[in-house]
Amino acid sequence: GNSVTQMEGPVTLSEEAFLTINCTYTATGYPSLFWYVQYPGEGLQLLLKATKADDKGSNKGFEATYRKETTSFHLEKGSVQVSDSAVYFCALSDRTGANSKLTFGKGITLSVRP
Amino acid sequence: EPEVTQTPSHQVTQMGQEVILRCVPISNHLYFYWYRQILGQKVEFLVSFYNNEISEKSEIFDDQFSVERPDGSNFTLKIRSTKLEDSAMYFCASSEYGGTGETQYFGPGTRLLVL
Numbered sequence: 001g002n003s004v005t006q007m008e009g010p011v012t013l014s015e016e017a018f019l020t021i022n023c024t025y026t027a028t029g030y031p032s033l034f035w036y037v038q039y040p041g042e043g044l045q046l047l048l049k050a051t052k053a054d055d056k057g058s059n060k061g062f063e064a065t066y067r068k069e070t071t072s073f074h075l076e077k078g079s080v081q082v083s084d085s086a087v088y089f090c091a092l093s094d095r096t097g098a099n100s101k102l103t104f105g106k107g108i109t110l111s112v113r114p
Numbered sequence: 115e116p117e118v119t120q121t122p123s124h125q126v127t128q129m130g131q132e133v134i135l136r137c138v139p140i141s142n143h144l145y146f147y148w149y150r151q152i153l154g155q156k157v158e159f160l161v162s163f164y165n166n167e168i169s170e171k172s173e174i175f176d177d178q179f180s181v182e183r184p185d186g187s188n189f190t191l192k193i194r195s196t197k198l199e200d201s202a203m204y205f206c207a208s209s210e211y212g213g214t215g216e217t218q219y220f221g222p223g224t225r226l227l228v229l
């Protein structure tokens with residue numbers, strides 16, 4: 001079946017540091033890939049997505065490229081801010097009947113120090 | 115900006131009791147989902163729903179669970195007889211279309227505690 005693996009956390013960085021959060025996936029078809037973010041006390045929000053190989057998703061300074069050859073979708077940001085402190089989830093979507101369902105990684109907590 | 119809402123935000127119940135978790139999806143969305151996250155574990159798919167019927171359900175979604183769209187705005191998850199292991203955060207989500215590239219919009223979740 002499909003699965004998503006994220007690097008172990010938590011991650012603590014100083015403000016303006018470079019961020020990489022690794023995500024790899026296993027899928028039988030041609031999934032779309034997503035990063036969702038959960039700020040404290042809130043639900044999951046879409047951060048970015050990519051729907052086919054070599055696509056790059058980007059939003060709020062975050063980027064991730066859909067790498068089919070390495071089955072990866074690593075999240076990067078050049079300079080993190082305190083406001084980026086949250087839980088980050090990598091996910092893939094595959095089609096099942098009329099709907100698609102998301103398969104999530106375990107999530108990783110990012111804390112950014114001033 | 116339209117958003118998915120869920121009620122209640124927290125629910126405490128006794129084992130064996132029935133609970134109903136409520137969700138109001140985004141108004142023009144046609145595809146609906148429930149996920150759950152047990153503390154410290156992954157967010158897991160429970161069920162998807164379209165055109166007033168279940169599209170897919172996971173192994174978790176056994177006969178104790180049911181979903182319903184009782185009117186044009188609400189989408190509910192019922193657990194008929196709760197177990198301790200049903201304690202989790204339950205997320206409702208909706209999307210406008212059902213394709214793999216479609217964004218699913220999540221509600222803030224209901225934290226269910228079964229004692």
